[in-house]
Structures are given as structure tokens and as C-alpha cells.
Amino acid sequence: MRKFVESIRRLWAIPEAGILAPLVVCAVVFQSINPTFLGESSVSAILRAMAFVGMIAVGQTWLMISGGIDLSVGSVAGLCAITASWLMKAQGWPVPAGIAAGLAVGAAAGLINGVLSVRIGIPAFIATLGMLYVARGLNYLLCKGYPIYPIPDALKEFGRAEPLGLSWAFLLFAALVVLADLCLRRTVYGRMVYATGGNVEVAAIAGIPTTRVRIACYVFTGALAAAAGILLMCQLNVGQPEIGTGWELDVIASVVIGGVSLFGGVGTVVGTFLGLLLMQVVRSGLVVAGVNTHWQTVAVGVIMVVAVGVDLLRRRTKIS
Amino acid sequence: MRKFVESIRRLWAIPEAGILAPLVVCAVVFQSINPTFLGESSVSAILRAMAFVGMIAVGQTWLMISGGIDLSVGSVAGLCAITASWLMKAQGWPVPAGIAAGLAVGAAAGLINGVLSVRIGIPAFIATLGMLYVARGLNYLLCKGYPIYPIPDALKEFGRAEPLGLSWAFLLFAALVVLADLCLRRTVYGRMVYATGGNVEVAAIAGIPTTRVRIACYVFTGALAAAAGILLMCQLNVGQPEIGTGWELDVIASVVIGGVSLFGGVGTVVGTFLGLLLMQVVRSGLVVAGVNTHWQTVAVGVIMVVAVGVDLLRRRTKIS
Amino acid sequence: FLLMAVAACGPRSTGTSNPATTKKKFYWVQGLKGHPVHQLTQIAFLEGCREFGYDGEIIGADNDDLSSTIALAEQALAKGDAAGMAVWTGNPGWNPFIEKAARTGLPIVLPHFPSPEGSVPGASGIISCDPAAYAAEAAKEIGKAIGGKGAVAVTQGSFNSTENLVAVTFAKTLGDLYPDVKVLEPQEETFDAPKAIARAVSILQANPDVVAALSTTGNGATTWSGAQRETGKSLVVVSMDYTRVNLDLVKDGSIHAVIAQPLWEESFGAAELLDRIVRGESIPWWTKLTAPFLTREKTGPYYALIDKVEAAIAR
């Protein structure tokens, strides 16, 4: 018994425990209400649904740790999906070229965001909100609001494939999480990102090319938004102009729930992953538990706040 | 000539000039493209359209200067409109009681936001995003998605009245702007808001009741969101559950364009007013100028960024 | 009926002399302007305007916030060149705007959204199908397809009067006809595809006896075909809107049918109604159209219509 208490206490000391605890509690509660909750197809649906917003959240994690923020991610994801599918369908580009172009558009949007906010000094909130509008406008200019359909068969196959019972999008996302987490924790580059977000002046004095680091995070986020948009397009089998609408708040919410500070310098990719998982578990769990659809909306809000509250509690108990 | 240059230079030194300049340029451009732009009915349409988001933006200005932020404003506006109309229609409450209840709900939502973020320490972004979901859920629980209609005739009359060729909503908003601006600049309370947003610890040491000041700003914003929702309900003559959807970004964009810092301590209500005006002039002007809808979206994004860029430029020019 | 619609695009009653007024513009006011279904209606309306000798103009914001679309519409009307206006709304929130515009003598027609006579002061009439009718038809068809047993899931894109009406009528009709069928409470589908699919999967998870699904929104086809793929279940799915994607899903058997709201007819018809009012004719309050239930065999002509719209958009 004492050993158990001790191991609980030790778990509680892990930085990500604050978010893990509500996650486990939610999963257990939903499972006991409806034992099919942790069934295979349900779990795989949860994981698959995370992939798209999740990829962007990884980029946003880096970006927010470096001190930036990007509200245009959803809009850019939509633009890139449409650009890629439009090039392939209307312009007859081959698949790899179309995808590369889509990713390039995402990276370019990130670059513009970065230059505007870091070099020119326009608050990131406004620079990227501007980009949100610009990307959405361009998206609809390209496709006139009409879904681009059909997309090449190869992509359709790719989007429908179920490797390991999951999806390519999820596997790519999972690989990204591992890689991005390692990079952030272990590499010089990751350290530069933390330092830059912690205090730009201090980082600059240390000879860290802060401008480049910060802009790179924007580019990285833009490219990941593009990837998410294109992967969703493959899965839906159609270039939907609505792809990405409203993702910005979802992304930021997951990242913040996962422990990233809005002021930069703090957070981990694993935390973000847990934040994403929590949000998705809650969303699916409430349906499985048979909660009324409007109460679900209420519950999502409440659980979000409670989860962050638990994390706060953990950080406070550690100090005393 | 030299005098002219001199007076221009002096204008440029006013803090709000950075946003005034793009505003004037936009108005002149649209007017020259389409001379009906500054016609009476067009101007009054612009002013009227500003009132609702504008009221909330005034609250958000105070709140952001005090160091907070509220993402739930749109959702709370919707909830309060529905609560007030539901109480009056389904529960037969008299008009003043219904409206008072609606405002009270808004203030309560603000209070909860304030307590969660200021006292408990949950990041404002998450606390108010949670409230966004909760308010939206409650809204649909009340009305099940059906518009609440008709609303009492008195409100209908009120919503339709055109005092001074404008609307009561706009006049209330205008009065609010004047009052809130004066309070912020001139009263002890206003200066406390600046001090609290500038550096909470210093303000606390100076004996300013920072917790109370910060929570009050949340309550104020919540009540104004309620007022905006209820006024829009009067104008639309129906308790529309969609009222307020997506307002949060509009509100924050106007406030930031008007010169309020996301980190607190800086900004004015007049700045916010000009920010709102700029956004509305651009939106209306692009339509009047006959620009394609999607290009309008692009242009809104671009002008937003350029306006803030000009303001930056102003701040960088040195005094001579 | 569809043939009629396609035919309506060809030359028709040419006898109409130009209206006496100098105002020759019909406005089409519609929020969420870029929505593909809305675009289809816009093209139909513009075609109608051309047909009857008017300029058509589309007014609307990209979002579905009615105050911004109203602001835009007020500005357009301020130009003073309107001969008629069609307002795409079922929302009483528009009433003050409509009433005010009507006071200037402007003929106003409301396409698509049914509402009782007198509920929209100032409007001359509505033109639409009856959602209750197609909801009842969907109930009959689904009940038949599932053999009167099992549970049926219902998802709504959002909760608004029309979608609520469809969901309620559907549940009632199905319950009356097939008492053994359980109709689940409607769930919000949301407009984000991954979230919608995950939610549909969860519904299936929680209710293993679901054998059919009705979505009261056009995205439902993608949502429920995705959910079927992920769970490996096979359901009788009925969704809205005849987009090419949805027609293909019907054709390849992923979903059972889509309900074809007479979008083209009502939009084209709105221009016709306006023209009739301008020429002094009187029109009935509700010009009622039907909404065909498109199973695999019936999709053919709609591809032709889509081709036509796509060609128009490409222009």
C-alpha cells in the first residue's frame, strides 16, 4: 500500500501528470458507463480523428514555445488542400508535384507570417489573423467554393489505406510526435527554441540566431498545416474548401491544455499529444456515454477548464 | 506649405494617428471608386453594423489593458440574447426583468471567467474558451436551435427606432465609447487598470486591489457582451441562437488594430473605436467598390496587417 | 420534374416585354456566399434573371453571420437600382430588414425556406419544397430498406428550424409506420469532417443496433460513408444535397440515397416570381416544389445538372 502511494506520488511528479490524470479519469469513467468505449474501432476512430489537428498542434507547440502563435493554421490547411487538388485536377499536375506545391504554399504562408511578425514586428496575433483571411480568400478564389473532385486515385487509395488498422495520417502524426519531441528535448535546435521563447534578448546575446529560429518555427507550422490539409483531403477523397475551418482554436486549446505557455519558453510535444488525446477522448466519450448533444458542448468546456486546473494543482503541490 | 507639413507632423505624433491614417486612406479610396460610399445611408449602415461587436470591444479593451482576454464574448452574447428572449417568451417575464436577467447572465459568465483565470490561475485563454463552449451549449439547450420569436413589441420598436437616423444600439455604443475612454484616461479606476496590466506585482505592492480590478474587467466585458447580444436581438426582432458566433476574433482583431497590446498595460478606447471603424469601412467599402467576395476576404486580411504596420511605423518615427 | 428544371434553362416564354421601370436589377441576398450549394442557387438565379431580362447580382458575406450580410445588403439597396430581391433565409432575424426594404415598394421573394403566410411581413411569397414532405419520404424509404427493424441514427449539421423540422418529422413518421424501429436523438454533426466522422463512429459504438442513418445536412454523406468504412458496418444512409461527391457516393453504394432539394428550380423560380410581380401579376404565398429522393438509379440527370453548373462556374 505504501509502495503504491509512493509510486502514485512519483508519477504525480512527472510534468505531464497534470494532464495525464484527467485523461485517465475520463477514460475510466466513459469505459465504465459504456464498456464498448475502449473497443478497437472506437480507439482507432479517436486516434484517426486526432491526426489532422494533431499534426498542426505539433508545429504550434514548437512555435508557441519559441514565443510565436499562428491563428492561420486552419485556413492555410484548407488553402493547401485546395491548391494541391486544384493543381492536380484542373492543371493536370502529377501527384508528387501537386503535393509538393501544396506543402510549399503552406511553408510560404508560414514564412510570410514569420517575416511579418518577427522581422517587421506586427503582433503575431494580427499578422496570422490577416493570413487567416488571405488564405481563406485565396482558397475560395481558386475553387470558387466548389469542392474539387475527383482527386487522383492514388491519393484516394492512400487516404483509405488502413495500415495497422489505423491510417497513414495517424502514423505520420505519431512519427512526427516522437521526432518533434526528441528534437525539442535533445537537440541544440530544440534548446534554441526554448531559449528564444524564454527570453529573446537573452537568447540573442547568447549568439542564437533568434530571428531565424522564430521564423523557422512559423515555416514549420505552415508546412505541417499544409500536410494536415492534404492528408485530410486524401481521406475525404475530395478537395473541400471548408477543410480546416475553425481548427485554430482547437489547435491552440490542445497545445495549452498540454502545458505550453502562451508566453513562450515552456512546454513539450508529449504534453500536447496528451492534450489532443484528452480533447478527443472527451468528445468521443460523451457521445458513447449517450450524453445529449448540447450537454456535450457544455461538458467539453468544463472538462477543458478542469484539466488545466488539475495541472495547476500538480504544479502547486510540487512546490510545497 | 511648411505649415501644412508641420501640422501633418503634429497629427502623426498623436498615438491614434497610426490607425487614423489607414482609415482615412481607405475611406478616400472607396469614396473615389464609388461616390455613394460616404452617402448618408451607407455611413449610417457602417455605424450601425459596428455597434454590437463594438460594445464588446470596449469591454475587451479594458480587459486586455488589465492583462486579461476573453474568447467567450460572442458565445455569451448569444446565450444572453436567448436567455432574455426565452424568459420573456416562454416564461412570460416582463421585458425589464428579462433584460436584467440577460445582463445578469452575462455578468455572471464574466465573473466565472474572472475567478477562474485571476483567482484560480487557469490561463485566461483556456478559461474563456471553456466558457465559449459552455455558453454555446446552454444556449442550444434553452432554445433547441429554434429561433425564439416573436419577442415583445416594445423591444421590436426599440430595435427599429432610428434616433438621429442611426439606432439606439449605436447611440448606446457611442456613449459607452466616450464614457469608457474618459474613465480609462482620467479616473483613478482607469489608471488602476493600466497599472494592473502593466505589472500586477508592482500594482499589488502599491496597494491596488489587483484581483478585484482584474475580475471587474471580466464582469464588465461579460455584461457588455450580454448587452450587445440583447440589442442585436431587438434589432433582429428574434432570439437567434447563432447571435455572436465567431465574434471573438473580430473583437480581438479590432482591439489589437486599435493599439491594445496582448500583454496588457497599453491602449485606449478611442484606438479601439478607430480599429472597429477601419474594419467596418474596409468590409463595407470593398462591397461598394464592387470587389469580388473572395478578394474582399483577402483584402480584409491585407488591410488589417497593413494598418498595424503603419502604426508600427508611426511609433518608430522619431520625434524631432 | 428535373427535366423541367433543365428545360427551364433553355429558351422559354419569350413574350415578356421589358418592365416599364428603369430599374433592372434583381438582387440575391445570401449568407455563406461561397458555399457550393449556395453557388448552385446563385447560378440558377442569375440564369433566371437573364432569362427574364434583368441584371442579377449576388450579395452576401462569406460567413453565416446574418448581421454582416444584412449590412452588405443594405448598402447594395442604398444604390437604388433594385427592381426585386430574393432573400435566402428562413430566419426571422431578417424580418426587419425585409420589411424595411419592402416599404420602399421593392418586390421580395424568399426561396428555399418554407414559412407560414404573414410570418415575414413585406415578403410577397416563398418558393420551396416542403421539408416535412421529404422527411416523411425519407422515413418511408429508410423504413422499407431496413425492413422495419433496428435503430436509426440522426445527425444534424447544426440545430436550426429546417433541420429540426426534418429530424422531428422523420422520427415521427418512421415511428408511426414502423413501431419497432428506434430513432435515436439527433446529434450535432459539426462541419469539421474528422470530428464529424469520429462522432458518427462513437454513435455506432454506443448503439450497436444502428442499421441506418439520416443526416439533415449535405456533409452527412461524407460523414457516414467515412464512419461505415472505419467501423466496417454497412448502413442505409440518407443525406442531403446532390453534389458530385454525394452522387458518386450514392452511385458506388457507399450511401443509399440523397434528397435532392429543388435548389435549381427554386432559385430560378425566384427570378421568375419577381418578374411576375414586377409585371403586376399576383403570385401565391407558397410556390411548392418537390424534393426527389435520389437512389442509385435516379442520379443520372443530376450529373447533367452538375456538369452545367460546373461549366458555369468555370466561366
Added chain:
Amino acid sequence: MTTRLQDAAATPFALEMLGITKRFPGVLALSDVTIQVRRRQVHALVGENGAGKSTLMKILDGVYAAGTFQGSIRLDGRPIAMRSPADAKTLGIGYVPQEITVLDNLTVAENVFVGAWNGRGARFVRFPRLFDRAAALLERNGIQLDPRRAVATLNASQRQLVMIARALADDPVVLILDEATACLTRDESRTLFRIVERLRDRGMTTVLITHKLAELFEIADRATVLRDGTVAAEFDRSAFDERRIVAAMIGRTLDAFYPTRDSRIGDGEAIRVERITVPHPHVARRNVVEDVSFSVWRGEILGLGGLVGSGRSEVVNAIYGRIPSRGSVWVDGRKVVIRNSFDAKRHGIGLLTEDRKRDGLLLDKSIRENVSLHDLRRISRFGIIDRARELDAARAFVRKLSIRAPHVETPVSTLSGGNQQKVVLSKTLFAGPRVLLLDEPTKGVDVGAKYEIYRLMMDLAREGIAQILITSDLPELLALCDRFLVLARGRVADTFTKSEASDARLMLAATGG
């Protein structure tokens, strides 16, 4: 009641802190500390970095509320318990904290009277009156600042003056100065002491924390020495003796305050700057630094002298590429282009900034992560960080500079001010610069550690590293530097070698006489 009042009047102590014990996780900051401060005295509190001085004063100011520590506090014999700094303020305790805390976006006047702009209870702020009152207060206390100026445009020492004015604005009964003189020049410190003396004569009691022992002799009536959270010794003015005080502080005797230079200046120019000019950040056509040229030889220490605001910090920041400037720089005989700090570091220049809170440290990060920041390449292989090497590096510096901390993983925000300063120094040295720009390197550092830093500077000089030193501690400047360059209003006023140097010459040049 009357008897109690009489009792109160009978105690000779304005302030007593009795048996104070304060713990932080892993640290016993204060252990049973008792100090008694006589009325109308200036009581000095001295001790090594991390001895617990600031903690004791924070308790006195209510920053650590009653109940979070053990022991009692009496003011004029009456026990008091404070829940917040606001309570302390009401009781007449004025506190100038060690760290600079100002409201950047408000004016000087609003900062000075923060929270009570127009007296308590007023609803409106009448700015003209506020500015007049502030001007009067500043004038009375000999502080030269424009009350209308935004604090954001002030430099570190001017901010410090704003904080002092703020504490004085309330006519405190007890004034706490926690290293308030750390970044003031001797002139400014003297002005401050004149104010303190004047107020003392009117009944004010002062607690002064300082690492500049000379100030003890100048003004203190009594001194308490803290060591490792306990009272090590107490001295009356009559018993002041530098050696004994230092011995009580560091637990051993120090033979000299400044090490003697034991190496020769190398040959070869390490750095040369020519006609460096820094435009004013806000005013067109005005320069804060104008046409400053000099060179430093390998192993040489150049002292930059001047008053506050003379542009010394601007010179080194311009060389380091942190602020826009004109002029040219040669390093090791080669002309280099420095557009930003990255370039400066690449050319072997290192900078220690004057405001450690603003741009010295990653406050939330550990000592380890701060120390390694300046040369991540050294502790990594193929871009991957080698934890072991990083730890070794951090531990080496903790030992070398005797940084007092529970662990190298301790977040630097919990270190005492002086120990934070040592971390800043460590991280600057970790990059192995060949030219070192030191802007107030001993700010807030205790005597023992100061000596360590001086020794380190001498070691660096021996290794041939060129150093430029800015310090507001005049004796320190005179003792350490080989050559001097005095700035006055952004221009070179005088330049001379160690043999020609004197207090008087330096001050004369600085004041532009």
C-alpha cells in the same frame, strides 16, 4: 491602553524582527534571525550572496505573508502581522526591492505615486496636479527626472531612482533599501544618502542592504551581518572595521579587496572601435554616443567611466550589435561587420548585460541550461545535446564561482540576486570570448564573491583576453583597470592610464568640468 502606548514609546527600537525562520523547498533561508533597529538610525544589513538579506526584508514588507514563516515582527513595540505589501505600506514601511519593478507604460509621475495618484479616495486623476506633485517630490529629493516621461525609455539606474522616489512618496516610517545603490554612481548614492540623513533627522528609520562596504562607513549607525541565514555578528558604528565585518560575512579573513595585477599587457590589438556613434532611439538627429574611438590590447582591462546616462552601456551594446550604430570595429586586426549579437559572438566578443532580470537570464530555466546557453555546440555532438558534458560544465562553474544553490538543476529565479549574477557571468565565460564587455559585472555581488570575480578577471587578462569594464563602483574601476576612457554626454571627455588616474580626475572629466 495608555500603559501600552507608554510601553511602546519606551522601546528604543523602531523595528524588531524576532526569531525569524523561513524555509523554501530544499533551502533554509533564515534560521532564528533576530534584528532590532533603533529609531532614527540607519541600520545596515550585510552578508554574502544568498545569506538571506532580501528574504528577511521581504518578510518585513509582507511579500511573504504572516504565517508562511516563524517568528514575530514589532513596529514601535507593537506586534504586526501583514498579509501583503499593501499592509506594509499602510503601516508606513517603504520598500525599494532589489529587483527593478516599474510600470513600463506609465509616466514617471504615475509610477512614483502608483495607486494613490491623487490621494486616497479620489475618483479622478488630475494630471497637471500629479505632475506638479511629482516634480516637487523629485526636486526635493534631488532626483533629476522628467515626471512626464514614460518609464519605458529610462535606463536601469533611472528606473532605480524612480523606485526610490516611489518609496519616499509615502513618507515612510521605516525605509528599506535593498541594494538600491547597486547601479547608482557614487554621486547619486551620495545624493541618496543626503536624503536619508535628512529624513532620519525627521524621525525615519532606515534598513540598508549593500555590498559596498564603503557605504557603511559613510552612513550606517549599526550593522548586522548575516551568514547562511543566521546572524553572524553585530557592530556598532564605533566598532566598524572592514576586515572584521568581511571576516564575519565570509567566515574567513580577506587580505585585500582587490587582487594585484600579476601579468603584463600583451601586444597586439584585440579590439579597436572607430568613431562609434549611436543615434538616440526616439529623438531624430540626436546621438547618445558620438564619435567614440578606442582600442584595447590583448590582456588589457579598459575602464569606461562616466555618470549615469553618459552612454557607457550604449557603447558596449553598440559594439555587440544590440543597438543600431555607425562606426567600425576591428577584432584582432581584422575589420569586422557586426549587425547583430550573433555576428559579435562569432567574432569572439562576449557581453555581460547590466540588467540581469531583463536580459541576463532565462529565469525559469535551471543553472545548467543557463550556463550552457552560450556555447551549445561545445556540449553537443551532431546537434544532439550531451547531458553529461552539459552537467560537467555547469558544475565546474558552480564550483569556480562558488554559486550557492541546492543543485545545478535549480531554476535561477529562486537564487539570490548575487548568485544570479554569478550565473550570468558563467554563461558569458562559457563561450570563451577573446574580448569581454562587462557592464556592471559585480552588481549585487558580495565582497567575497567580488574578490573571486576580480581574480577571474585577472586570470582572463593573463590568458590575453581584452576586457572593457563598466562599473558604478569607482574604487573598483580604479583598482582593476589598466587604462580609462571617461565619457560625458556621449563623447570622450578624457582618457588616461592607470598611473595618471585618480578619483578627482575621473570625476572632473565625467562632470564635464
